[in-house]
Amino acid sequence: MSRSPLPIGTWGSISTSVERTDDKGKPVAYRSKAKFRDHDGHVRVVSAFGKTKTAAERALQTRLQDRAKTTQSGDLTTMHKINHLLDLWEQRFERLVADGKRSPTSLDTYRRAIKNHVRPALGEYRIGEATTPRIDTVIAKIKTTAGAPTAKTCRAVISGAMKLAVRYGAISVNPVREVDTIESQPKSPPRSLTxxxxxxxxxxxxxxxxxxxxxxxxxxxxxxxxxxxxxxxxxxxxxxxxxxxxxxxxxxxxxxxxxxxxxxxxxxxxxxxxxxxxxxxxxxxxxxxxxxxxxxxxxxxxxxxxxxxxxxxxxxxxxxxxSPVGATARRDLGLSLRALRRQTGMTRKQVADHLHWPQTRIELIETGRIKVDHQLVATLVTTYGIQLANHHPLLAHVHDAAQPTESDRLAWIRSHALRKTTATALDQAGHTARQIADQLGQAKVSITQDIYMGRQAANPAAAQALQQAFDDPELP
The missing domain is CATH 1.10.443.10 (Intergrase catalytic core)
Incomplete structure (x- = not known):
């Protein structure tokens, strides 16, 4: 009965022999070898050398294990860098965009995430080194530094890339599958206009x-x-x-x-x-x-x-x-603050760095497009060597600019708020969630309900319905 062949990616028994001796006949180098069955089915001899028998056998074991990893099927191996995997994933996504199955804007979003976050964090690792704990740590750090939405995008990219690695035979399990889902509270709940x-x-x-x-x-x-x-x-x-x-x-x-x-x-x-x-x-x-x-x-x-x-x-x-310009008072205050800054010879960046503020905040203040108060202006002008309490003309400017205006009520509105307003109006008119989703062009009713319908604080009709359903005149 013939001996069964070695399974692909495995090896037979290891034999070790003296490779070289010194002048006195003492062994100074050993060679260990074993038969290894490659992915193409051919059996080849793999060798490794060491100064001692144990070192030679250990070196051969390492070489055999690496060869087992790198001879799996497909165009990828565990020894390929994740940068190479990301290149392949991007090329595949480009084909999907060309076929009209994915949006080009999604490709742009993913490319930004790959360039700014995924490649710097994981690109130089080997595919086999992308373990669940390592990826979980990377995504958690991205969430801390760049926010939950960016972390979700990066998680989707890494998961898609690792799924490709599984399909190409480089790994057997997607390590992102066990990474914690990213949960975060929305900055603001769904809100529609009254x-x-x-x-x-x-x-x-x-x-x-x-x-x-x-x-x-x-x-x-x-x-x-x-x-x-x-x-x-x-x-x-x-x-x-x-x-x-x-x-x-x-x-x-x-x-x-x-x-x-x-x-x-x-x-x-x-x-x-x-x-x-x-x-x-x-x-x-x-x-x-x-x-x-x-x-x-x-x-x-x-x-x-x-x-x-x-x-x-x-x-x-x-x-x-x-923007909450509201009145010319805010614009006038902004011009006054800009003049004071220029008198000191400071740039917006220098002021922002000194106060540890975003530079855009200085710009918004100076263009009158941010609501200001006494404390905010006092902190700012201190940088210019001015005490607000002693600067009476500027105090009057601040008092006028801090007054609320009717247009302040509109500052929160963005284009999507109009979409939510339409959905909420249809909801209040008695349209079903399916009808509203069709109006908005959404395939999933759950998204319409959770995101686009404004939630009402109270439902007076509920009490009346329960009254009619469970009222029992026989009970006290």
Whole structure:
């Protein structure tokens, strides 16, 4: 009966012999060897040398173990660096983007995470060295230094790369699988605008010349009427608007891709492609724009040259329009503080470094786009060698700038708050979560419920329902 072959990646018995002796015949070098069955099925002799028999055998054991790791199937081995694995993962993701199965903006996000966090932390390790404890430590550090959202992105990237390593045969188990999930409280709970705030927002934008020039009043009206994302709103063409039927077709979104510029791409899921009916007040706005003259292949909300607008720039314009300038008093105070800084010959960076503040904070103060109080200004001007209590004109400026204004109530609003407002309004009108998700273009109802519907503090109807359900006149 023939002997069964060695399993792939294993070796037979080790034999050791004297390789070299000195002039007196004393062994000074040993050779250990064993037969090893490689991944291609061929059996080869592997040797190692040592000054003693034990050293030679130990060296051979190490070489055999390394060979077992590096002869697994696929294009990767445990001895490859994680940098190489990340290159392969990026190339695979690029192919998915080219096939339309992944978003190019996701690729940009992942590339930033890889460049700034994953490669510096893990890139030089071998794949076989990427253990669960080591990855867990890296992700925990990223969460501390860069925040939970960035840590979640890095965890997803590392998990995807290690999944690729498993598929290519470099490792047998994804080490990220046992890493703790990243939990964090959102900075702010889902919040939608009240009816009063919507009215105030629309009045505020219509009264702001810069906001009107940026076409924000009509754009916010459209977003409130549809609940679409800002990129989707900017991608709508006139050919997709039916003023007679009162509908708009949502099929694309505008994104900026590094190296490619602005792109009009299909929505990220099939649920995002939808036909929406418009309320009369939104139709009136669109009819007014239509009457001014349009071309059917032009965007509804075009830039000054008739092309597509950058969502990032539009968000910035909205933030600027809603920044808590409130009154000229804050702007005047900012100009006074800037003049005092320049008198000292200090730059914003020098002031920020001295106070351990972000440099942007100095800029916001000097442009009047941050609410200030007595303590904040006192701390700042101390750097300029000024005691606020002794500077009466500046004290008066601070007093005026610290007064609340009506527009302060709008400073928290971002473009997604409009989307949440639409969802909450539909919720309060009795629409189901599925109907609202379809309006927003979301495949998962749970996301609509958890993120986009404003939570009501109280439900008076619940007491009435329970009253009717369990009231028993026979009980006291």
């Amino acid at each position: 009816t009063e705030e919507v009215t105030l927002l629309r009045k505020h934008l219509n009264a702001d010349d810069c906001a009107v020039q940026a076409d924000l009043p009509d754009l916010t009206t459209f977003m409130l009427a549809t609940g679409v994302r800002i990129g989707e709103a900017l991608a709508v063409l006139w050919s997709q608007v039916d003023l007679e039927a009162g509908t708009v077709e949502i099929t694309h979104t505008i994104v900026r891709v590094k190296g490619q510029g602005l792109l009009r791409k299909t929505t990220k899921s099939r649920a995002g492609q939808r036909l929406l009916h418009l309320p009369d007040w939104a139709l009136a706005m669109l009819r007014t724009r239509h009457a001014a003259g349009i071309r059917f292949d032009d965007p509804v909300f075009a830039d000054s040259l008739g092309g597509f607008r950058d969502p990032t720039n539009v968000r910035r314009s909205l933030r600027t329009a809603l």
